[in-house]
Amino acid sequence: MAEVTKRILEAVGLNPARFRIDWASAAEAPRFVQIVTDFTEAIKKIGPLGEPEGLDKETLKLRLAAARELCTKNRFRAAYGNLARAIKKEGDYSPESIARKVEEKLVPLIKKELLEAEIKALLAKGPVSIETLLSKTGASQEEVTAVLEGLSKRGQVVREGDLWQPKTS
């Protein structure tokens, strides 16, 4: 869960250190205090949400909205659940192997879905050129093109000249 969440934050463009998971047992009040204090300090150093990451409010909101949607999608959830199941079955909980599996099975999906959602949101505001999409999303030409083609195959967007826009029925 932690690994996946961190990768989602990365995909959004946020510093994954904004999310931390730690443990303290019921008997470990001092340790608990340490955890909370350290984490608060760490976030203070990182700074307000989005600011040090260079994300403007609008983009941030847009991408987080996309991430939110991603988290409820069956495709993502099934992949996530299956991964957790596989890890449990193999019994290999080493951080490296979990990270590797997440990288392999989930990250491409996360990236693609997020990009698609963001592009859709951008298009929803009116026709946009590929260049604008590239600069707004920070993704590569290939990635953006792949998403656009996918969307157009499913008949959700159309191209008019240099501009893309959602297909109105």
Added chain:
Amino acid sequence: MAFEPKILSFFCHWCCYAAADSAGVARYQYPPNNRVVRVMCTGRIDPRFIVEAFYVGADGVLVGG
């Protein structure tokens, strides 16, 4: 004015939430920036909760098991 981060914490009822209670009982002091959601276990935490927390503006999210 110094930046006071807004942190959302998810604490496990049996572990961190209990530790947080004991910290209170012992009168330890810590920064007041976090707000707590109690869950029965960290297993309950769905990535969407974390994303949602950032969506509504959290500067940081702490999960305590």
Added chain:
Amino acid sequence: MGKKKSGKVLVLGGGVTGVQTALDLASLGYYVYLVDKKASIGGVMAQLDKTFPTNDCSL
């Protein structure tokens, strides 16, 4: 054959010990008379401000 035993217990003293005894006995399936000389139960513990080291309220 002796007489059947009573399922009731008399607890003298309504301080923390008496009260806890009464609660346990009630949970164990007995009826309890909790008797105190004073007008209310609680004993000295009710007079304590806080308990140490946990400083919980004593009631």
Added chain:
Amino acid sequence: MEAGRSPNIEIITLAELKELSGKPGNFKAKLEVRPRYVDPTKCTACGMCTTYCPKEIVDEYNEGLDFTASIHIDYPQAVPTVYYIDEKSCLRLNHESCQLCANVCGPNAIEFDEKPEERELEVGAVVLAIGFGRVPEEVLERYGYGKYPDVLTSLEIERLTCASGPTEGEIVRPSDFAHPHRIAFLQCVGSRDETCGNGYCSTVCCMYAMKEASVVKEHAPEAEIDLFFMDIRTMGKGFDEAFNRAVEKYGFRTIYARVPKVEQVGRKLALTYVTEDGKTHRDFYDMVVLSVGLDAPADAERLADLLGIELNKFGFAATKTAAPLETNVPGIFVAGAFQGPKDIPESVVQAHGVAAECSELLAEARGQDVVHKEFPPEDVELEREEPRIGVFVCHCGVNIASVVDVEAVRDYAAKLPHVVLSENVMYSCSQDAQADLVKKIKEYRLNRIVIAACSPRTHEPLFQESLREAGLNPALIEMANIRDQCAWVHAEDPEAATKKAMDQVRMAVAKAARLEPLELQKVPVTPVALVIGGGAAGMSAALSVADQGYEVHLVEREEELGGNLRRVTGLLSGEDPQKILDDLIKRVQKHEKIKVHTGTTVENISGYVGNFTSTLRRPEGSEVVNHGVVIIATGGRENRPERFGLGENDRVLTQLDLEDELTRKGGRLSRARSIVMIQCVGSRGDGLNYCSKLCCQQAVKNALRIKKRYPKKDVYVLFRDMRTYGFSEDAYREARKAGVIFLRYQAEEKPELVTQGKSLRVKVKDALLGEELLLPCDLLVLSVGIAPGENEELSKLIKAPLTGDGFFLEAHVKLMPVELPVEGVYVCGLAHAPKPLDETLAQARAAAAKAVIPMAKGFVEVPPIVSRVDQAKCIGCGICADLCPYGAIRLVKVGKRKKAETITASCKGCGICASHCPVLAISMGGFTDEAILAQIEAFGEFVEKEAAEEPKEEAA
């Protein structure tokens, strides 16, 4: 005070036992009940009578520091919450005048004509829990009490530091109401003092003095506090640690000196005392607090005559080490301070233990005389309505209100969506507040409740019961923890704490609006106990459970029963420990309800309270047993640190080794002329962090045994603090009289072993002479303390935490001393903490009482926090079933498709299934996605609010 709520506890106040006849199982008790002059069924505790009563009397509840009226109530949360008239002072009762109270009493509850009444009760057993008495004033007068107003007792300080006390928590000198700058605490007032007849140690004063000093310091940070000790006796579990922390945090000065008297010099109090280096000091203080000991209860002698029970020479109930809760009269038991001075956790242990004693005696009559509590049916219609939320913001006295602006939180909550009522409560957990909650629910038709107070971990069940009484489903409550996780931890920043409290309340309200009624699940309990550990603790616990009528599997790792007690050869009381042990073993072995498994280990424990399944492993094979509860009595082990050549030099022994020597004729002991004992070797910060509680008693016991056998031999005991608490102080005194030489050493100047040719010497710095002594030492005996046993594996097996020192952590150090945080698992003996035999035996019974409770009930109620699968949504992928750590989800065929289904009784509510369900088909009781998301959303407003307050951030 839950006792007021149980239908099976009848509280009879203002009553005295006058006569007892009959035999165990069938006693007849006669009580005399004095009149209260107020009808409890009518009194609403409105307090009008007190306001009008013209007769002022000294308020005894406030230790005479305040006044109250002749008709009054001791404190607002008193149980029963009914006023009463003080017969001695009431004008009407004494002079036939007045009766203002009767005139103003709305419900006409005043009954001047009430007469004393006699009641006859039939009971099967009697428990004497009459507590302790007060040290006579003439003893206190020696310290200027009564003569100098600024000499106070410890109980008076309790009332002064209390926020609802006479000064509302302000520390002032009674003489001039000035704030005291220098305060002295004098220990051992009325304790360890044969001149007043109290030769024993009161056990609790060192710890409570430290508590009071800490509270005083919190109320008056500028105060300088000195504490005068004979010895610092903080031997309870975790006490040393707490004590040292307090000393460090508050900068207290601890002085080893007994202050003989107090004088008034001008406006100051002068203390003249001699420290251990022989120097005389004179210091001036603004206030002196007498740490008054616990005396035998006033009623003890009368009851002893009446019941024929024996008292010890100090007037406490006489008991044996082997049976600490039994008087000499069968069927009459004793618990608490009447059995000997003790603190709250020990009292609670004895309370549990004595309940087990009664339950053993009356096992056949269990359930026969009880009444069952009925709750009104749920108001389903009300529950279905739009949320009508009631918010109750608790002051918790000053615990919350001194930091958090609770009125502001209340007003803030009132404006939140769905909130129809928002109120403050002084103590929301008090009985009257609970009754008020029920009333308010009905009056305002509330169908969701938010309590902003302490932790749901400790208090939610209490509020849930009130909800049930009001006809609401117990799941319809949410607590905002504004005490443990707010007021207490942000005490230095009240503004931020208030903001946090508001946010937590808003989040709680948001969640409350999405709470749904949940059905309470009842799961049957297997009436069998598994006791792990066959030492004194485990065998006693097993016997108690079996005598209470339930089957026991007693598992011992070794081939033989007995544990550590096998190595103990004498007791201070003169009883023979081996006989005690033999009795236990014989009774265990022939008890038809106990199955003994020696040479056996517990390999696996699965399940939950009421339904555990364990694998018992023996070399020749394993056996699976089902049981409802677990008692952990795995003991501890002798700590054997490699100090002073222990293990290499055959003239160096531990106290347990010495116990063995003491049974031999000849040998090392008989040849030795000078025996040196060193206390705290490897303990109290030197290896083990804690005090093992029993070593001082053991050293004194063995020193006495040596002196008895060989009066000519020299015995030295080198100690840091002699912790011969309770009645063992007697033995300490006896040992000194017998010529045993006790020398205190400092933690930073430990004794050393010096070899001179063939002979051994112990080098130690003597405080009085200020120089180093070389003691001849033919035999060196080390008090090594008790290390935890192999608890870690078991702790993982049953998922119960250990303390930092490696012992099992109880659910609550004061009020739940034998329960573990895992339900259905209990602990006793050395597995819990080091302690002497009598305390172990009492605790074993205590664990047995607690363990029998679920079996006696026959079922446990499973909190409805379990998962539920929406089978319409479920796609049967089985991820949840594979991930569940408790095997609590299975796939079943519904029609042609596979669907997931929760096994409610196994579900612990962790929610891993819900968070990994691809189609969001699983919801968790009380923790639904909707509820958590609502909390997060409500958290978001905190962000927005802050942002609005800081336009700068908005711009960024």
